[in-house]
Amino acid sequence: MITLKRVKNLSVYEEKFNKSWVYKELHEARNVKPSFSWGLILGIIFTGIDQILFRGKLPFTLRHKHADHETLKMADKMPKIDYPKPDNIITFDKTSSVYLTGTNHTDNQPVHLKLKDPELPIKYTLDKYDEPAQRYCPAGVYEVQYENDLAKFVINSQNCIHCKTCDIKEPSQNITWVTPEGGGGPKYGNM
Amino acid sequence: MSREVMEYDVVIVGGGPSGLSTAIKLKQLNPDINVCLLEKASEIGAHILSGNVFETRALDELFPNWKELNAPIQTKVSKEKFLFLGKEKSLSWPTWLLPKVQQNHKNYIISLANLCRWLAEQAEALGVEIFPGFPASEILYHDDGSVKGVATQDMGLDKEGNKKDSFEPGMELHAKVTVFAEGCRGHLGKELIKKFDLSKGKDPQQYGIGFKEIWEVNEKNHEEGLVMHTAGWPLDKNTYGGSFVYHAQNKQVYLGYVIGLDYQNPHLSPFDEFQRFKTHTAIKKMLEGGKRISYGARALIEGGLQSLPKMYMPGALLIGCDAGTLNMPKIKGSHTAMKSGMIAAEAIIDHIKESKKPLCL
Ligand SMILES: Cc1cc2nc3c(=O)[nH]c(=O)nc-3n(C[C@H](O)[C@H](O)[C@H](O)COP(=O)(O)OP(=O)(O)OC[C@H]3O[C@@H](n4cnc5c(N)ncnc54)[C@H](O)[C@@H]3O)c2cc1C
Ligand code: SF4
Numbered sequence: 001m002i003t004l005k006r007v008k009n010l011s012v013y014e015e016k017f018n019k020s021w022v023y024k025e026l027h028e029a030r031n032v033k034p035s036f037s038w039g040l041i042l043g044i045i046f047t048g049i050d051q052i053l054f055r056g057k058l059p060f061t062l063r064h065k066h067a068d069h070e071t072l073k074m075a076d077k078m079p080k081i082d083y084p085k086p087d088n089i090i091t092f093d094k095t096s097s098v099y100l101t102g103t104n105h106t107d108n109q110p111v112h113l114k115l116k117d118p119e120l121p122i123k124y125t126l127d128k129y130d131e132p133a134q135r136y137c138p139a140g141v142y143e144v145q146y147e148n149d150l151a152k153f154v155i156n157s158q159n160c161i162h163c164k165t166c167d168i169k170e171p172s173q174n175i176t177w178v179t180p181e182g183g184g185g186p187k188y189g190n191m
Numbered sequence: 192m193s194r195e196v197m198e199y200d201v202v203i204v205g206g207g208p209s210g211l212s213t214a215i216k217l218k219q220l221n222p223d224i225n226v227c228l229l230e231k232a233s234e235i236g237a238h239i240l241s242g243n244v245f246e247t248r249a250l251d252e253l254f255p256n257w258k259e260l261n262a263p264i265q266t267k268v269s270k271e272k273f274l275f276l277g278k279e280k281s282l283s284w285p286t287w288l289l290p291k292v293q294q295n296h297k298n299y300i301i302s303l304a305n306l307c308r309w310l311a312e313q314a315e316a317l318g319v320e321i322f323p324g325f326p327a328s329e330i331l332y333h334d335d336g337s338v339k340g341v342a343t344q345d346m347g348l349d350k351e352g353n354k355k356d357s358f359e360p361g362m363e364l365h366a367k368v369t370v371f372a373e374g375c376r377g378h379l380g381k382e383l384i385k386k387f388d389l390s391k392g393k394d395p396q397q398y399g400i401g402f403k404e405i406w407e408v409n410e411k412n413h414e415e416g417l418v419m420h421t422a423g424w425p426l427d428k429n430t431y432g433g434s435f436v437y438h439a440q441n442k443q444v445y446l447g448y449v450i451g452l453d454y455q456n457p458h459l460s461p462f463d464e465f466q467r468f469k470t471h472t473a474i475k476k477m478l479e480g481g482k483r484i485s486y487g488a489r490a491l492i493e494g495g496l497q498s499l500p501k502m503y504m505p506g507a508l509l510i511g512c513d514a515g516t517l518n519m520p521k522i523k524g525s526h527t528a529m530k531s532g533m534i535a536a537e538a539i540i541d542h543i544k545e546s547k548k549p550l551c552l
Contacts, residue, residue, distance in 0.1 A: 010368065010503040013538035017502065021248070022530045025518055030496045032520040033397060033431075037453070040428040051290030051520065064497055067395035068452040078456040083463035084470065090478050091466040097486040108349050135460035136452075138402060138488035162231075162238055164376035164490045165461075168398045169452050177378055179326035179344050183233040190302035191240040191403060191487050 028056025034064055072171050075130040094140035098159050102187030103139070105158045105180050112180035113141065113157050113166065120174050121153035129171055136169050161186045194342060194363045199227045199320075201539060202340055202366035204327040204379060206230035207239060208303065209511025209528035210372030211310040212253060216536030218317035219253075221543070226319045227364060229343065231326035235311040240403055240489040241303035241525065242435055242445060244268065244295050244418055249529035254313070263309050266300040266440050269416030274473060276424040281473045293520065295418050300437045300445070303525055330379055331363060337505030340365040341379070368539050369507045372532065375492040380513040389500035389509070396515060397494040399432070402465045403447040408481035413442045425467045430454045434468055435522070436477075443484075444477070449491060449522065462488075493519045502531075510535045 017023055031050050036043035050058055086093045105112070115121070125131050126144060131153070133142035139161045143154040160177075162185045167177040201217060203210045206228055214228050232238035245264065250257055257264065271294065273284040286294065311321055327341035340363060347358035371380050375398065384390050419436040426432050431451030438444050448465035469478060492515040499516070502509045510516075510531045517524030 009505070010508055010538060010542065012541055013503050013508055013535055014501070016534045016538055017531060020530060020534055022516060022527045022534075023496075025527065026496045026499070026516065029518045029520050033493055033495060034497070036431045036451070040422065040431075043431075044422075047290065047520070052288075055291070061497060064394040064397050064494055066453065068398050070395075071453045071455050072457045073455050075457045078458055080458050081456070081460070081463075083460060083467060086466060090469050090475055092483070092486075094462060097462075100484070100486040108355070110348055110350060110352050129457040132457040135458070135462070136400070138400065138462050161487060161489075163400065163488045164378075165398075165400050165452065165488075167376055167378070167381075168490060177376075179231060179328040179378065181346055181348075182231065182324040182326055182344055185232060185238055186240075186487060187233065187237050188240055188304055188487055189485060190405070191304045191485060 031056070031058060031062045034062035037065070068168055069171050069173055072129055072132065074128055094138070098139045098161070101139070101161050103159060103161050103185055104187075105160065105184035107158060109181050111155055111157045112178050113155055113160065114176045114178055116174050116176070120172060122151050125171065125174070126151060133166055133170065133175070136165050138163055138165065142166070194360045196363045196365060197227070199364060199366045200225040201227075201368050201370060202364045203228040203370045203372055204341055205372035205374060205377070205513065206232075206235045206311060206321065206323070207307060207372060207374050207511060207528065208310065208525045209513070209532035210370065211307060211314055212249065212529040212532035213370050213372065213510060213536045214314045214319040215253060215310065215317060216533045217539065218314070218319060220536060220540045222318065228314070228319055228321045229325045229327050229341070229364070230321065230323045232323060234323050235321065236304035236308040239304040239307050240401075240487045242403070242437060242447060242522065243301050243303040243525060244437060244523065245299045245301045245303070245306070246297070246523055246526040247299065249526045249533065253529065253533060260313070263305040264299045264301050266416055268295045268298050268300060268418050270414065270418070271295055272417070272419040274419065274421045276421050276471055276473065278424050279472070281421075281471070290520065293420070300416065300418065300439045302439070327379060328361065330382060331365070333506070335505075338369050338383075338507035340369050367506075370535055371507060371509050371513050372511050373513045375490045375512040377513040380509055383504060383507065383509065384500050387501075387504040389502070389504065390498070391501075393500060394494060394497040396492065396498045398452040399449045399491045399493050400452055400461050400488060401447060401449045401491050402462065402488045403445060403486075404483050405485040406444045406446055406478055406481045406483050407442050408444050408477060409479070410442060412477045412481070413444065414438050415440060424471065425464050426450070430459070432464075436474070444481075451493065452490070491522075491524070492517050495519055508535050508538070
């Protein structure tokens with residue numbers, strides 16, 4: 001082992017980073033994503049001007065205004081979307097898709113998706129947002145099941161593919177992803 | 192039962208392109224440095240999901256001879272298309288009118304998971320100790336509040352948290368510097384950002400969800416080296432997103448869809464948008480007669496510079512997508528993640544030199 005004191009001030013990392021080509025790249029790219037908050041058409045027009053004419057050198061920086069968990073509108077105010085049924089040739093359901101990820105978690109271990117308030121999904125999120133976890137989770141981990149007309153929030157944590165979407169999008173930040181037992185999760189090949 | 196303690200110079204959490212690049216660069220700069228890397232997946236690469244059209248800039252710097260070393264980078268981008276999709280029709284946008292950031296002719300179509308496996312081989316050959324199957328579950332702090340290292344997850348707890356017969360406590364890994372490289376929305380990174388208030392003065396972070404399927408398609412529909420992106424249908428005009436279609440080796444097509452997680456309609460199902468996208472005639476005719484062989488999804492970090500947190504704190508660094516170094520208009524984060532990891536290694540080595548002089552904090 002080499003002699004290295006406990007490093008306290010590592011600011012040299014950011015100094016080097018700010019002088020590198022990564023910083024320059026990110027600086028030129030900075031206005032593209034926020035411009036799409038004005039919609040596709042305006043976003044494209046602005047990006048054309050910003051990227052083709054000015055090559056990212058416009059003298060101002062657009063801001064991101066909201067965190068992603070703050071953007072959902074109330075379910076009863078927004079249109080329902082009618083998705084076509086999978087044909088099992090070109091389009092598929094979540095169950096057969098998750099199967100292909102090879103994901104697995106040994107059962108009988110603590111659930112690695114922690115709810116700050118276990119009642120919240122049924123008490124609040126179901127009513128207000130039609131519990132969007134049923135839809136944003138790409139692995140079908142979250143389900144609302146009904147038993148004798150009573151709604152129940154079910155977490156099929158063994159199906160989780162560690163994408164972190166729930167941790168980001170849950171409108172009340174009620175879900176926290178923590179590490180499961182070692183080796184759990186998807187088994188991707190050449191992804 | 193107390194936990195076993197292991198001491199290292201540097202502990203790296205996460206075996207993606209950023210963490211592996213830090214490990215390699217550290218050893219290249221100083222072969223005597225002790226480096227350990229933890230990965231939660233059962234093997235390096237098994238939790239990596241990415242497009243991936245790869246810009247080699249950072250790799251050229253790390254291994255100028257990557258071709259001789261047989262890096263799994265073969266398919267050069269040979270053709271590009273950009274389509275605006277309407278419900279029935281599509282409109283092709285001339286590539287010369289695309290911003291430079293969306294032009295890919297110098298890049299390669301690769302499997303990032305396989306590149307990580309190759310990087311891990313290089314790292315091990317340089318003497319990095321890699322522990323796959325060991326998630327870092329807890330951050331350890333010194334009394335003065337600086338980061339001391341991490342602990343790995345206990346094994347053999349039951350649903351209620353009681354010890355089963357198979358119980359094995361996690362290990363403590365102590366380091367002079369701990370480098371967090373967990374990728375987008377790392378759960379320890381999230382804790383550090385909060386504890387050290389690293390996002391102070393920055394815009395809220397932005398994310399997307401990215402899906403990917405690998406298809407083996409009919410030979411007549413395959414054009415190795417073709418890179419295609421689409422915008423528009425099936426998303427409404429207020430939802431940010433689009434598809435990627437990369438024609439890789441062996442008649443494989445890497446097909447994916449990214450949707451901004453700032454979408455507003457709670458009824459929207461990103462998975463079903465992706466499935467529906469494949470029914471567009473322009474896409475369907477390419478897939479017909481083919482077979483889907485893989486599926487997966489992973490969040491992407493999209494906030495860029497405005498949302499990039501402070502990336503250092505006492506005893507630790509944040510690198511790659513754990514910090515948020517992805518270039519959104521390029522939808523590329525691998526080369527920037529690698530470069531941020533290499534810079535972290537240089538900074539650590541510089542600091543060692545500094546530390547040999549009287550240390551000023
Ligand atoms: C759909 C999609 C398409 C993309 N397309 C492209 C593209 O075409 N070109 C491009 O350049 N980039 C692309 N990207 C972005 C690119 O994949 C990322 O920028 C890059 O992978 C970031 O590297 P990283 O090392 O920071 O993190 P990651 O690659 O996410 O690696 C993090 C690693 O750390 C491990 N880990 C996490 N937490 C822990 C823990 N607590 N303990 C132990 N291990 C842990 C993870 O299992 C993982 O192996 C795409 C991303 C997605 C999702
Ligand atoms: S991390 Fe992803 S796959 Fe796992 S539960 Fe959350 S949304 Fe579902």
